Amino acid sequence: MKIEAWLFGITTVFLVLVTPAYWFITDAGASGADWTGTSALVMTTLLASMVTLYLGFHANRMDPRPEDRKEGEIAEGAGELGFFPPFSWWPMWCALCLSTIVLALAMKAWWLLVIGVVLGALALCGWIFEYYRGEHAH
Template structure:
């Protein structure tokens, strides 16, 4: 995970240099600077720094993966990689109910938003518990 940590570290360093330059370029205009873009760049810098710190300290406590070792062979990475879920219809229903809630809220049809909330709770329960029953139960 050290490679991933250094990618985020490089992005953090890049953003540390870019953010003040962006502020200086936009403050040269008559409007006094772009607060929105500068705030977004500052928060992006802090987020990449947070991920870098987490990955850096976590990578030091883990055994190196085959990708992280210079002496690793291709066969070292063989084997099961994890659980990959099969197809699922629940994300579609969750997205449709979210769309129904947003549509009802935008048009101030609160009854439609409430119906979407109830259907959203059902679809969320189906999404969370889909591997506890049925064809793909564990």
């Protein structure tokens, strides 16, 4: 994970240099200027630095992976990679319930909000407990 930490570190350094340059070039310091781009760059810089710190912290505390070593072989990385869930309909139902909730808030239709929240809770429970029952249970 050292390679990933270095990549995010280089990105963070780049953003640290670009953000003040953008602020000066767009004259965001003037009154009435648009602060959107500068705010987005500052938040991107902070997020990239957070990922850099996380990856750097864990890279020093874990055994090197085969791709992290210069003498590592491709065959060393063979084996099970993890659990990849099959196709699921639950994300679609959660998104539909969320769009119903947003529509209810936009229309100030509180009765529709209650319906969206109740159905959303059911859809979220279905998504969470999808692999505890049925064909894909484990």
